[in-house]
Amino acid sequence: MDIAALQKKMRGAFCVEAADLLAELDSSMLELESRPQDADLLNRVFRAIHTIKGSGATAGFNEMAAFTHHVEELFDEARLGRLIITPQMIDLALQAKDMIGQLLDTEDPSSLEGPCADIVDALSKFLPLKSRPATNGHAKASHGGALEQRHKIFFKPHAQVFFSGTDPVSLVDELCALGRATVTAGVEGIPSLESLNPEQCYLSWEVELVTAQPLAKVKEVFLFVEDESEIRMTSQLEPARGGSEVASPLTGFLNIAGQSLAALAGFLAQRRAATEPDLTCCKNYLRVLKTFQASAHHQGRIAVVALLEEQVHFLDSAVASNSAFSNQTTDALADGCQKLTDLIKSIGQDNQRDIMSEPAASPAPAGAPQRDTVPASESKKDANHGASSIRVDQDKLDRLMQSAGELLVARNAFPVLAKRLALEHGLSAVGKEVKDAGDHISHIAEDLQAAIMSIRMMPIRTVFQRFPRMVRDICRAQGKEAELILEGEDTELDKTVIEQIADPLVHLVRNAADHGVEMPDARVAAGKPRAGKITLKACNKENNVVIEIHDDGRGMDPARLKQKALEKGLITASAAASMDDRAALELIFLPGLTTAEKVTDISGRGVGMDVVRSNIRRLHGTTTLESHQGRGSKITITLPASLMVSKGILVEAKGEVYVFPMSSVVQMARLPRQQIHRHEQSHFVTFRNEVYPVLRLADHFAATKPFGEVAWPAEVPMAIVQTERGRVGVVVDRFVSDVEVIVKPMGRDFANISAFQGATIMGDGRVALVINPAGLI
């Protein structure tokens, strides 16, 4: 595995998670400000910071982790009840949280050392004084001397050791892997089979280890079991001696032999003393013999093995022939025991004799057995463990959307074909079947489209969630007090719309906090509550999403707007004079206009509102403004909920077809010509007690003005359409049908024509221009 690639992968994975955690911290910390004692909240905040620190360090973001540690401390104290969170702490915590984000983004974390140190300093003032342990006390082997030491280690694990998932034998193996070792198992503790509990550990081990590894490493083997186990260690320097290699295994065997012989002697004594035949004793005797035999065999002590084999056979046959408990048997066994003892003694004295030819018979493995490494390709990785959501590449989603949309348009061909079959070829029956098939496909296509759309839909909360912090920061910076109320956070919008609406909303909320809300004293003087109220509301209305930003601040002054516009030469004097208040308010959308007394850091450069309006227009939305001096302002943004396929009304004017987006059409009617009145160069229509200006589509796009009277037909097809300037009656030659269209953008050269959103291809292949009612006038 390439280390660099692995590291990069880990860092990437962590950054994705960190982004989510940091965003969550933003809102959690603010919530904490109003509920500083909420234990649940405190824990959440702590856990998020804790995870950022832990995972971040593991991913290699060491400076960030070190910095985060200090923030974590603060919240650790808080959640343990040793500290109460104050607004100043939240201020600092938010700063720190921003710093964490910066540390993750930057190429050179050390460049942020200064600012980090400042924050850490400030944090430490809140913390009770205590000595901090050094980070990450992982014992490193400081010196690996060439000098060898001989350690005698006695290890008796706790009887319940298996219950902690530990296998003591693996620990013994680990010890042996450190050098050259002899192992003797202590089996005295093993009860007879009937009383043996397989879940308990009855064994102990004596290990003689010769190793150059430091003592710490030896002790480390028992790291997890030292508390409950009996461990005794004596160490001495091992003189460089060649003979020790061979001596150690022997010593081990001699130990075992000694133990076994002692056990046998014990049993023999028992037998002699027993008044009744004791089968258990026999069994134990046999067991010891066999264990001893196995050891001897392991050591390659053939003579010993042979002797023991003899004994085993003898006892077996004695038991079989029911003479196991006779004195003769006992004597024979004692005899055999003695022979063994003598043999062992001679082995001890002369350790050259009796060694088997195979040199490989060493008691303890000199090194850990090699583990087969399974190649990584064989291990199947299931990438979606426990995932309730999947991250999808945006491109893939776009392609899917595209296809679905095209399917919806392509299905429009079916009715057309059906008609042709019926009319041009007289095949009405088949024509109907074609139409039915088309309808069926239509339904499926609509379902598909809706499903894909919903994938792209995200709650507007994702945009809203940054605003509480922003309002708070502005207020604190300016000494104002304001409350931000969010409504309709669950309202869903297409992802692209959300991304594009973010900046305009930021502008508007900033304006509300910066310009709208007055200073607390001014508010009180005006009879308002001290804290301003800014409401950000989103809701669904038909096919649109409506977002309102409302503040109860000072509102806008139409007179001042006119004056400023005049000063900047944005309007003429006569225009200013004839402008009513409503129109004056619209002036705010002119580029370069600001009535702010001074340009603050935040807003006042006058580039805000016009950018807002054009951004929203680009999304085929509208922006309207209401304001009352002294009482506040309200800005309403209306956006189509979905981007791509729209329902519309197909109309015809002067031989061309156009599509009106359904959401903009308030009413369609055929009006008698009498209801249209002329006034100077324009026409008006009265309809249901309302008066609407009339616009003839045919003339409008041809940019021609009819001379003299217009020849109105008896019945005038008219669509009452919502534009930015209010409602307009649009006269067409004819209503054709409802349609569903994919609005394709017009292409760069035509993009600035505000009257059109784009174009679409009809079922019969004709191109229809899609009107943008907002920009119609």
Add this chain to the structure above:
Amino acid sequence: MTKIIMIVDDSTSMRQMVNFTLAGAGYLVVEATDGIDALAKSATQKVHLFITDLNMPNMDGIQLTRKLRAVPEYRFTPIVLLTTESHLEKKLEGKAAGATGWVVKPFQMEQLLAVVKKVCP
């Protein structure tokens, strides 16, 4: 036989990092997001070693250890706790619950591998 290791941690990136490291060393890794998830998954799939964080929502590492020890199949399976230096006192609680060992966070991947090889050879 390939050993199957379960990593239980509510941090996605931590799980991924452990996964990368252990899979590269030849183990099969199963991920779980908290104690409850871990219990569910280990019921349907044999696990040879559990590595679990202490601090998790829904069910923490110590509780998970206790519950696992109550499952006959996992009474003797090694369980390693991921703990931070400030929580070394959790060590005792962990041991009492039946944990095999621990790794201190933040850790280098080699450390984790060493402990894995130690408890699950």
